[in-house]
Amino acid sequence: LTFTVMLLQSYTRGRIIVQSRSPSTPPHLEYHPLSHSADIDLLANVIRRLYTQVFSDRALEPFEITASPPWDVVADMVKLARWIRSSIWYYSHPGGTCRVHHGDDLPGVVDSDFRVRGTKGLRVADASVLPVSPTGHTDGPSRLVGELAARAILKEWGNPEEEDEVAPAHGDLSSMPLHGYRGVRMPLCGF
Numbered sequence: 108l109t110f111t112v113m114l115l116q117s118y119t120r121g122r123i124i125v126q127s128r129s130p131s132t133p134p135h136l137e138y139h140p141l142s143h144s145a146d147i148d149l150l151a152n153v154i155r156r157l158y159t160q161v162f163s164d165r166a167l168e169p170f171e172i173t174a175s176p177p178w179d180v181v182a183d184m185v186k187l188a189r190w191i192r193s194s195i196w197y198y199s200h201p202g203g204t205c206r207v208h209h210g211d212d213l214p215g216v217v218d219s220d221f222r223v224r225g226t227k228g229l230r231v232a233d234a235s236v237l238p239v240s241p242t243g244h245t246d247g248p249s250r251l252v253g254e255l256a257a258r259a260i261l262k263e264w265g266n267p268e269e270e271d272e273v274a275p276a277h278g279d280l281s282s283m284p285l286h287g288y289r290g291v292r293m294p295l296c297g298f
Contacts, residue, residue, distance in 0.1 A: 110161075112153050115242045118143035123204050140195055147188050154191075155181055202240035205231045213238065220259035221252070232256035 119142045124135040141147055158181050162172055176190045208215030208224060216223060217236055223229040232253050234245040241248050282292040 110157060112150060112157070114146055114150055116239055117141075118145045120203070138197070140197070141192055147191060150191050151184060151187050154187065202234050202237045202245070205235040206238045207236050209238075220263070221256040230256060230260070 119139055121136065121138040124137070126132050126135055158174065158178065161167075162174060176187065180186045180190050205216040205223070206213070207217055207219060215238075217231050218224055221230040221232050221236060223231060234249045234252065236252055237248060284292055
């Protein structure tokens, strides 16, 4: 058996810094992995629970269990935190780098129609507009963002055929039909 502990919704926040007006200059990324103590605490508690409630279960006694980190590291929070920081592996789905602006409490880069604030003619329509990374794969939420952005663009450009489709059926504002997926409705939580 192999167990992998993944932190899908981190409290740590990194930054993307635009270094130049030139589109050929790459941005500077600062991940700041595990810089928020709650992330370390969560991972440590999950690892400790895995060791005390799964690895020590009588059902696993017939098997030779090899665990990393060793038990003595798990028993010492300082050693365990050091082990977690040295063993981190990125799975590369950062989110919230261009999150949707929701008033002063949650400042963001794009407005609710995915237009980059302070610019003209520029929109962002991918998983980076989500305020936090989804706990599942980013494909579904990214498709929803693309669908919502396409509807906003069509509405702005005055496409009369699309306007009827944009209105929610039966006054339901909690979800919308997803184009190309018969009978599928996507929740609009957070948008």
